[in-house]
Each structure stands twice: as C-alpha cells, then as structure tokens.
Amino acid sequence: MSIAAKEAGARQESDVVLRYLRPHVKFPNMWCPGCGNGVVATSLIRAIDKLGLDRDNVVLVSGIGCSSRMPVYLDFQALHTTHGRALAFATGVKFSRPDLKVIVITGDGDSLSIGGNHLIHACRRNIDITTILINNYIYGMTGGQISPTTPPGAHATTTPYGSAEKPFEACDLAKGAGATFIARTTVYHTTQMDRLMMEAIQHKGFSLVEVISNCHTYYGRLNRLGQATALLRMFQEKASVQDKGTNMVDDRTKDMIPTGIIHRDSEKTELCDEYQKLIDSLAKGKPA
Amino acid sequence: MNKPSAVETKTRVIKKSKIDYSQGPPPVSINAAWCKACNICISLCPQNVLAADIEGKPVVAQEENCIQCGACWTHCPDFAIKSNYK
Ligand code: SF4
Numbered sequence: 001m002s003i004a005a006k007e008a009g010a011r012q013e014s015d016v017v018l019r020y021l022r023p024h025v026k027f028p029n030m031w032c033p034g035c036g037n038g039v040v041a042t043s044l045i046r047a048i049d050k051l052g053l054d055r056d057n058v059v060l061v062s063g064i065g066c067s068s069r070m071p072v073y074l075d076f077q078a079l080h081t082t083h084g085r086a087l088a089f090a091t092g093v094k095f096s097r098p099d100l101k102v103i104v105i106t107g108d109g110d111s112l113s114i115g116g117n118h119l120i121h122a123c124r125r126n127i128d129i130t131t132i133l134i135n136n137y138i139y140g141m142t143g144g145q146i147s148p149t150t151p152p153g154a155h156a157t158t159t160p161y162g163s164a165e166k167p168f169e170a171c172d173l174a175k176g177a178g179a180t181f182i183a184r185t186t187v188y189h190t191t192q193m194d195r196l197m198m199e200a201i202q203h204k205g206f207s208l209v210e211v212i213s214n215c216h217t218y219y220g221r222l223n224r225l226g227q228a229t230a231l232l233r234m235f236q237e238k239a240s241v242q243d244k245g246t247n248m249v250d251d252r253t254k255d256m257i258p259t260g261i262i263h264r265d266s267e268k269t270e271l272c273d274e275y276q277k278l279i280d281s282l283a284k285g286k287p288a
Numbered sequence: 289m290n291k292p293s294a295v296e297t298k299t300r301v302i303k304k305s306k307i308d309y310s311q312g313p314p315p316v317s318i319n320a321a322w323c324k325a326c327n328i329c330i331s332l333c334p335q336n337v338l339a340a341d342i343e344g345k346p347v348v349a350q351e352e353n354c355i356q357c358g359a360c361w362t363h364c365p366d367f368a369i370k371s372n373y374k
C-alpha cells in the first residue's frame with residue numbers, strides 16, 4: 001500500500017497554498033526562478049491558515065520592490081503603495097480599522113532606506129502591525145545596486161570593487177526604536193518561518209520578522225556564490241538556530257546568522273488601545 | 289494487414305504504476321506549467337525522488353521512495369508541487 005493510500009481520501013497539505021492564490025492572476029509569478037519571495041509567500045499562507053484568520057480581515061500592505069509584488073498573488077485584502085511608504089499607509093489602515101490584521105510585506109531597500117523613517121516611527125509607536133522584511137542584501141528590481149544591508153566588501157553593480165560601507169542590522173534597529181516582537185529566520189528554515197510568522201501575527205504590538213532571502217540573480221552572481229540552491233545551502237550552514245524565547249547570543253562576529261526570536265516585550269502598551277482609552281475618557285468628559 | 293490502430297498503440301505504451309492511487313492522491317506531483325526549473329526541489333529532496341528532465345524541470349522518478357517530508361513543496365517558490373507534510 002502506498003504512503004498516500006494510508007491517508008485514504010485525505011487532502012494534500014500543499015492544497016492550502018493554491019486556495020489562497022488569486023484566481024485571475026497569470027502564473028507563473030514574475031520572480032526569478034528560485035527566488036525566496038515565493039517561499040515566504042507559501043509560509044505566510046500556511047501561518048494565516050493555521051491561525052484560522054478570515055481572509056477578508058487580513059490586509060497585506062506593500063511598497064515597491066520584488067518582494068512587494070506578493071499581495072498581487074495572494075488573495076487577501078491588498079494595498080500596493082508608493083516606494084517605502086507601506087508602513088505609513090498601514091498605520092492609517094490600522095488606526096481607522098483596529099479590528100483588521102495588517103501585515104506589511106517589504107524589502108531591505110524599501111523599509112530601511114527609502115522608508116527608514118516610517119519603520120522607526122512605527123516601532124516607536126508600537127502599533128499592532130506585523131512587518132515581514134525580506135532581506136536579500138541588494139536592490140533586485142532596479143538592477144543590483146547596494147542596499148543598506150549589503151555586507152562590507154560585497155560586490156554589487158554600483159560597487160564593482162566591493163562595498164566600503166557598514167550595513168544596518170534591521171533587528172537591532174527595530175529593538176532600539178521600540179518594537180516589541182523581533183525575530184529573524186531564513187528562507188531555508190521554512191518550519192521555523194511558519195512558527196515565527198504565527199507568533200508575530202498573534203503578538204499585540206509592532207512585530208518584525210526579518211527573513212534572510214536569496215537573490216542569486218544579482219547578489220549571488222556578482223559575489224560568485226552560485227545559484228539558488230547554493231545560497232540555500234549557505235543559509236543552512238551559516239544560520240545558528242538559538243531560539244531561547246528572548247534575547248540571544250550575538251554571534252555575527254563569527255559570520256553566522258542568528259535566527260529565532262530576538263526580542264519580545266509584552267508589557268508595553270499598544271497605540272490603538274491607548275488611543276481608544278483617550279477617546280473613552282474624553283467621551284466621559286474628563287481628560288485622562 | 290494486422291497493424292494495430294493508433295488507439296491500440298497508445299494504450300500499449302502506458303505502463304501500470306506500481307502504486308495504487310485508488311485510495312488517495314500521489315505522494316508528490318509537479319505542475320510543469322508553473323515550474324521555472326530552479327532545481328531547489330531536486331537538490332533538497334533527501335530521498336532522491338525527483339530527477340531533472342531535459343529542461344531542468346523535475347520529474348517524479350522514484351515515487352515509491354517519497355516519505356512526504358515536505359522539503360520540496362515548502363521550498364518551491366512557484367507553488368508548483370503538490371505533496372504532503374508529515
Ligand atoms: S516530499 Fe520529501 S521525499 Fe517526497 S519528493 Fe518531496 S522532498 Fe522528496
């Protein structure tokens with residue numbers, strides 16, 4: 001008897017992905033063969049499906065970039081905005097409809113360079129938004145320029161002799177700015193990614209999940225790292241899974257990628273709650 | 289002349305699969321129209337179930353070895369593999 005036959009009549013797990021794709025959009029998608037964005041999309045679908053959220057109450061907000069094409073393919077409420085401003089629009093959506101689950105899909109250039117200010121202020125306000133930051137170390141859509149996260153010495157079309165700049169650490173930046181749930185994972189670790197996304201969506205407050213992704217078309221090719229499979233193997237070797245629930249050992253000095261939950265704070269109050277309290281107290285006639 | 293008709297020739301080519309699908313779907317199947325031949329599924333499969341065809345797209349070569357670990361379809365960026373997760 002086959003393995004499948006043991007599960008007589010059972011539907012396949014992967015069918016869930018097809019259920020959440022937009023029916024009228026042309027597939028295959030526009031991403032390069034092997035691009036990590038598709039892996040993040042399937043993981044997000046599984047996380048939302050496992051949480052049992054109603055798809056009409058989930059809003060995906062994105063800016064401009066390769067990763068920001070994701071709401072075009074996934075069948076949720078979508079808001080495709082201007083470059084870097086996804087978090088600004090998302091703040092507006094969440095403020096006017098606090099009952100919706102707002103998820104921002106953004107890239108490293110979109111959120112840390114063009115939209116850097118929006119990111120730190122969303123972190124500071126601790127508004128209940130989940131941000132999925134797909135970090136591929138380079139600007140992919142515009143042709144491989146260096147981004148704020150490109151490691152020192154890495155080659156890009158604008159740095160043919162290697163980058164002399166120091167990169168941003170998105171998770172440390174968010175922690176300093178006041179975000180209350182911060183986690184990092186890679187596209188190789190899909191099971192961990194599912195779990196972190198579920199926790200981030202459930203968290204009340206600003207949550208950031210940084211997903212280290214592969215851009216073999218520019219980053220891999222210009223730095224001679226090979227194809228998508230070679231980059232996935234590199235993430236497998238370099239990632240140190242040290243999920244201890246909260247603050248973990250920093251071993252970036254050894255050129256490793258620490259993954260897991262980096263910071264979690266459930267004490268801090270959330271912006272929409274505070275605002276509602278203010279409204280209630282004013283309605284009673286006395287300011288808080 | 290005793291030449292077999294076109295229909296008969298066709299039916300003769302179809303090999304009977306070793307696996308009985310009467311009670312469930314196949315353990316892994318590929319949607320070749322959406323696949324972009326990135327090679328991820330072939331290289332991540334721990335059981336060497338998949339093999340590349342002439343275009344680099346995967347074909348299910350050793351179906352009976354599939355343990356439905358989910359490595360291929362959770363890493364496929366193009367939503368092109370149907371399988372399970374155990
Ligand atoms: S489910 Fe696992 S064993 Fe089966 S084809 Fe996919 S990777 Fe190979």
Ligand code: SF4
Nearest residue numbers: 323324326327329364
């Ligand atoms: S991972 Fe998906 S797109 Fe890549 S070769 Fe396999 S089936 Fe095709």
